[in-house]
Amino acid sequence: MTSKEPPSYKLVGVIVAIIVLAIALYGTYSFLSWNWATGPGDLLAGKGWTFGQWFYNLGLDFWLVVGGVIWLVGTILFLMELGGVTLEGLKLRRFSLRWDAVDIATTALCAAVYGGGLFATGGLTIIPGFTWIRPANALTPIFGILFGLPGAFGTAIGNFIADAFAGFLSVGSIGGFVGNFLLAWVPYKFVKDASMRSGKSWAQFYLWGVLIGSVWCAIYIGWWLYFIGPQSPVLASFPLTGLPAFLVWGWFTPFVVINNAIVTAFVSAPVTAALFPYAKKWGLYWGDRIQYKS
Amino acid sequence: MGFELGLYVEGNSFMHKLDPRVKLLFAFSLIFLPAFYRDPRINGSIYGAFLLLAVLSRVGIKRILTVLSISAVIFFMTFLIWATSPLVSGGRTLFVLPLPWGGAINYTEQGVLYALNNVFLILIPVSGMFLYVSVTTPYEIVQSFQLLHLPFKIGFAFSTALRFLPVMFNDTKQIMEAQMSRGLDLQSGNILQRIRGYIPIFIPLLVKMMKGVQELSLSLETRCFGVNPQRSFVKEARFKMLDYAAAAIMILAIAFSIYAKTVGIGQSLTWA
Numbered sequence: 001m002t003s004k005e006p007p008s009y010k011l012v013g014v015i016v017a018i019i020v021l022a023i024a025l026y027g028t029y030s031f032l033s034w035n036w037a038t039g040p041g042d043l044l045a046g047k048g049w050t051f052g053q054w055f056y057n058l059g060l061d062f063w064l065v066v067g068g069v070i071w072l073v074g075t076i077l078f079l080m081e082l083g084g085v086t087l088e089g090l091k092l093r094r095f096s097l098r099w100d101a102v103d104i105a106t107t108a109l110c111a112a113v114y115g116g117g118l119f120a121t122g123g124l125t126i127i128p129g130f131t132w133i134r135p136a137n138a139l140t141p142i143f144g145i146l147f148g149l150p151g152a153f154g155t156a157i158g159n160f161i162a163d164a165f166a167g168f169l170s171v172g173s174i175g176g177f178v179g180n181f182l183l184a185w186v187p188y189k190f191v192k193d194a195s196m197r198s199g200k201s202w203a204q205f206y207l208w209g210v211l212i213g214s215v216w217c218a219i220y221i222g223w224w225l226y227f228i229g230p231q232s233p234v235l236a237s238f239p240l241t242g243l244p245a246f247l248v249w250g251w252f253t254p255f256v257v258i259n260n261a262i263v264t265a266f267v268s269a270p271v272t273a274a275l276f277p278y279a280k281k282w283g284l285y286w287g288d289r290i291q292y293k294s
Numbered sequence: 295m296g297f298e299l300g301l302y303v304e305g306n307s308f309m310h311k312l313d314p315r316v317k318l319l320f321a322f323s324l325i326f327l328p329a330f331y332r333d334p335r336i337n338g339s340i341y342g343a344f345l346l347l348a349v350l351s352r353v354g355i356k357r358i359l360t361v362l363s364i365s366a367v368i369f370f371m372t373f374l375i376w377a378t379s380p381l382v383s384g385g386r387t388l389f390v391l392p393l394p395w396g397g398a399i400n401y402t403e404q405g406v407l408y409a410l411n412n413v414f415l416i417l418i419p420v421s422g423m424f425l426y427v428s429v430t431t432p433y434e435i436v437q438s439f440q441l442l443h444l445p446f447k448i449g450f451a452f453s454t455a456l457r458f459l460p461v462m463f464n465d466t467k468q469i470m471e472a473q474m475s476r477g478l479d480l481q482s483g484n485i486l487q488r489i490r491g492y493i494p495i496f497i498p499l500l501v502k503m504m505k506g507v508q509e510l511s512l513s514l515e516t517r518c519f520g521v522n523p524q525r526s527f528v529k530e531a532r533f534k535m536l537d538y539a540a541a542a543i544m545i546l547a548i549a550f551s552i553y554a555k556t557v558g559i560g561q562s563l564t565w566a
Contacts, residue, residue: 028485099520100511100515100519100520101511101515101520104451104454104519104520105507105510105514106507106511108450108452109454109507110503111455112454112455112458112459112461113499113503115459116459116462116466119459120463142496154451157451160452161452161455161456164301164423164424169420169423169424169427170325170419170423171325171419230412238330238555239329239412239415240325240326240329240415241415241416241419242372242412242414242415244412262485263489267490267493267496270493271493271496271500275504282504282505282508284507
């Protein structure tokens with residue numbers, strides 16, 4: 001931690017980290033300690049595990065509106081980044097990324113590493129056709145914080161490849177594409193110090209990279225699956241997939257939250273800190289490559 | 295499993311010979327077609343037609359068995375969940391299934407039909423996309439991007455990622471073996487200790503990846519990557535009679551499905 005930093009930042013960093021770790025650990029612990037003997041019966045009765053039940057109990061109307069807003073904001077931000085406009089604080093700024101050989105190579109290799117890592121655990125299915133246990137999700141904030149947009153797009157493409165290889169590719173993968181993009185994009189935009197040498201950067205990492213990124217990605221994909229599913233208030237007569245709402249909000253979404261949060265909380269920050277000097281030295285750090293337009 | 299060509303299975307069937315745009319149309323048709331019907335018999339027929347197509351595509355028994363095994367898992371889980379949904383419990387009881395952990399599930403006529411229909415809503419798109427990537431090379435996928443006027447660089451990044459997947463796999467394996475020989479233990483300890491065990495694997499892997507980025511970008515730059523925004527292809531894609539026929543069949547199938555939805559064909563959840 002830097003000595004110039006006020007001690008309050010370190011305290012905030014520690015408090016945020018503890019809160020986020022507690023949420024991630026509670027979700028994981030309750031998932032692992034779920035009674036698997038009576039569990040299937042509970043599942044069939046429409047009851048999830050405690051953490052998932054909390055999500056589901058918020059109600060379908062709540063998720064339709066809140067999830068819809070979160071989905072819409074995520075989609076707009078994704079399209080803006082594609083169009084060369086980004087968020088700086090609360091302002092919109094035009095930027096220029098050349099998408100030259102370095103950016104394309106970064107995108108491709110991030111996709112290869114992430115896609116391969118996800119596929120390696122593709123057999124550990126949680127909801128057939130939709131999600132599985134994914135330790136490689138720890139890579140997403142690293143790619144976002146170090147490589148910026150190429151890393152975020154690499155994450156999205158990598159998820160798409162893993163979906164195809166593991167037999168999960170469907171219209172739901174559209175949500176997975178943008179959702180995984182957001183998982184890397186959120187830390188890219190909101191973790192300001194990629195060296196991770198200040199309490200503030202750790203607080204930003206745990207708040208944005210672990211908590212908000214994980215929740216946003218999960219709700220984004222969850223809402224998409226709900227919206228195109230048979231219980232959708234809009235597409236019920238034309239469903240594009242067949243997941244029931246209780247499985248989407250009581251299982252899929254909370255599972256994606258804890259899967260993302262637990263691996264990023266314990267792995268991503270030290271790896272980012274260790275890799276930043278290399279990314280900087282080899283000219284791959286996004287901050288040295290992007291140009292803002294006035 | 296060789297990943298250099300993604301999931302592509304080499305072959306000479308009519309599906310392999312189709313224009314990449316027609317193959318994409320085929321994949322999209324299989325995503326949307328089952329959504330037009332609420333009758334598992336019709337969606338079951340679509341899935342049957344798909345299986346026939348998979349056999350005729352000659353992608354090999356191993357690939358078809360993979361599709362069937364994925365289908366079986368999806369079928370079992372989705373059926374079990376939907377058939378007991380309180381949303382659809384009308385009609386007479388067809389059978390009662392005792393559960394090994396206690397209790398029993400009452401399967402009603404409407405519940406079973408509704409469950410089967412939703413099974414096909416998941417099965418058909420997932421299996422369809424699996425067949426699409428089995429008969430389409432990464433080269434053709436990149437070509438599709440160009441032909442549909444989408445940014446070619448996205449397609450290029452996608453195909454390069456597929457190309458590097460085996461390289462990264464081997465690198466990961468080597469790093470894991472090297473770290474394990476130094477005492478890294480990923481098999482024991484609680485979940486947090488196991489998760490933290492990935493740190494000494496990720497760091498050298500990502501350093502190697504960054505070196506790979508430098509080498510690949512240098513190689514691309516020496517070939518003047520991106521100088522000409524219009525990419526040319528050695529093998530030009532042209533529509534042939536087979537492509538027109540296949541595209542016409544799929545367009546007709548979609549048009550009929552829209553008509554069926556409008557007039558109410560295949561929308562009834564009863565056996566009659």
